Amino acid sequence: MSEVILLQSPPPKLEEVQKKIFSVGALEFLANLHKEFDEDIDQLYKNRRKRSVELHTSFKLDFKKSPERLDRSWTIAPLPFRLQNRHLDLGDVSASNTAHFESALNTNVQGIQVDFDDGHCPTWRNQLLAFQNIYLAVNGKLHGAPLSISTCPVLMLRPRAWNMIEHNILIDGKEAIGPLVDFAILMYHNAKKLYEANSGPYFYLSKLEGAGEAKLWNNIFIWAQHQLGIPQGTIKACVLIENIISTFEMEEILYALREHSLGLNCGIWDYCASIISKFGSRREFLLPDRNKYVNMDRHFLSSYMRLVIATCHARAAPATGGMAAATLRPGADAADKESKEVINKILDAKLKEIEAGVDGFMVYDSRVVPHVNELWNKNGSTPNQISKQLTVQITAEDLLTIPSGGVTLQGLRHNVAVSIMFIYHWLAGIGHFFYNGNVEDSATAEISRTQIWQWIRFAPFLEDDPKKQVTAKLVEKAAASFSAHAHKNLCRSNAERKRLTAARYMSIELFLARNPPEFITSYLNDNHKFRTLHNKALLSNL
Known part of the structure; x- marks a missing residue:
């Protein structure tokens, strides 16, 4: 057996939980999974680096003329009964928050996005609690x-994305891969x-860059089903199309996962951040x-959604819209x-998605669920809209032409605030938070900090003050002003004040970086500040 070392001692009162979750059998399965796919994952990282260089040096992104795209006869494998109606999921549900998870399990929705990614902070304690719950x-x-479990909404398990390393586990002397640990x-x-309960296992797959990465997941599914003695094709997975590269390879992604596919999902803010x-x-x-x-409503995003729907329905796959982040x-x-104003705003936006042809979408606030269910009752007489076939002619230009518009001081301040507050909460071990009537997670933090970086780079003039440009000084002033307000109204202890100060300066570091990290979660997960706050035991204690 490969050598597996847990670098963390169990948190207080979780000793037995850690022993059960990371049992001898579980560690052996985890080690064998890493051993089987270690080279493939290293190649995935090499391919990402190579592609990034190519896109920065010779811009070219277009649809492939692949055999699977040209062949109009194939479809994904038939979906099990519980997945044929996916009208409504709850999103951003971290199972480490026991009360929220329990509440979600009792909500009248079809599914729960059980999140280890955008809305979850992967501290060792959070991981153990989530696995246990x-x-x-x-x-x-x-x-x-x-x-x-057969009477609950289906659990749509969302492991971390490929960019996340699990620093708390060593396998044969190498840090483990976050998504492989979760899976x-x-x-x-x-x-x-x-x-056995006809309820899974079902997954969301985050931040894939193209069909090659979907094929890797498919191979992992095949291996895992064989190892655990469950029929091939039992696993079903919905791929979030939240990377611009994947938008050009949706046909190939569905084909790669065709025996395990649960269609595709739109993730607007990660998608926009990936373009930047x-x-x-x-x-x-x-x-x-x-x-x-x-x-x-903007052409580049409406084109993206229409392409997701058309591609999915042509292959008998469901197409999932985005998440309504507004909360009461x-x-x-x-x-x-x-x-009522918040609910009506959500319903108006979601009605547009239903009319466009989506088969379902997500909300965060369970209090709006009855209203959204009623919306579906009025506008969705069938479990899904897969029979609604769209004929679209979407070009690379449609997807890559950025809408016109300027920068406002309010927009700048909002992006600065979301960036600082996400880091502040992440350092506290919390993966999402509430701000100005919305739930904010890593997706909104991603677009917020990348926009600020880009605005500093190009120094556009402000719409509300045409003589003033976005500069590093203006951004730092906005960060200082927000931090002073949060210091007064949010922080109750010295530890919270220190965490806010750290979040402010870490945000500035991201805003001003010459070559900013591609993912804010990687930046934070690898950061010594975060790891020091949540590492209670290291190798010296083994």
């Missing part, structure tokens, strides 16, 4: 949750029970104020005036 739920032992532990402890990451050093890709000028005030009654 999912295991308890699957086995009908989670207090306050239904006794049978291995979730599969080892839950796959058979989910299969890949091409943002060119002025023609200067993205305007996202709150004012970037939404699904804490304790608010859904019937009060302010709540």
Whole structure:
């Protein structure tokens, strides 16, 4: 057996949980998974670096004329009964938050995005709690949750993306791969029970860059099903199209996963951030104020959504829209005036997606679920809209032409605030937070910090003050002003004040970087500040 070392001692009161989650059998399964795919994953990272250089030196992105794209006869494998209606999922549900997870399991939705990625912070404690709560739920032992997993919404397990390393586990002297750790532990402890209950295992796959990475996941699925003795094709996975490269390879992605596919999903903010990451050093890709000028009505994003829907439906696959991030005030009654305005705004946006042909989407706030269900009852007489075939002629220009519009001081301040607050909460071990009536996670932090970086780079003039340009000094002033406000109204302890100061300066570092990291979660996960805060035991204690 390969040598597996856990670099963390269990947190207080979680000693038995760690022992059970990382049992001898689980560690062996995890080690064998890494051994089987280690070279393939190293090649994945090499391919990403090579592609990044190519895109920065010789811009060229277009649709392939691949055999799978030219062959119009194939479709994905038929979906099991529980996946034929995916009208509504709850999004950003970190199972490490036990109360939120229990509440989600009792909500009248089809699925729950059980998130180890955008809305989750992977501290060792959070990982253990999430794995444990999912295991308890699957086995009908989670207090306050239904006794049978077959009566709950389906668990759509979302492992970390490929950019995330698990620094707390060494396998044969190498740090483990975050998504492989999540996948291995979730599969080892839950796959058979989910299969027996006709409830999975089902997954969301984040931040894929093209069909080659989808094929790698498919190979992992085949290997895992064989190792665990469950039928091939049992695993189903929905790929989030939140990277500009994947938009040009959707046919090939569906084909690569065709025996395990659960269609594709739209992720607007990660998608926009990926455009800046890949091409943002060119002025023609200067993205305007996202709150004012970037939404699904804009041509480049409506083209993206229509292409997702058309591609999926042509291959008998469901197409999933984005998540409604708006939330009601804490304790608010859904019937009060302010709540009604929020709900109506959500319903208006989601009706447009239904009319475009999506088969489902996500919301965060469970209080809006009855209203969204009623929207589907009025506008979705069938479990899905796969029969709604779209004929589209989407070009690379349609997807890559950035909308016109400027930068506002309010938009700049908002992006600065979201960036600082995401890092502040991440350092506290929390993967999402609430700000100005929305849930914010790594996706919104990603677009916020990349926009600020890009605006500093090109120094556009402000719409509300045409004589003033975006500069590093203006951004630093906005960061200082927001931090002073948060220091007064948010921080209650010296530790919180220190964390806020760290978040401010880490944000500035990202805004001013000559070559910014592609993913804010990688930057934070690899950062000594975060690792020091959440590492309670290191090798010296083994």
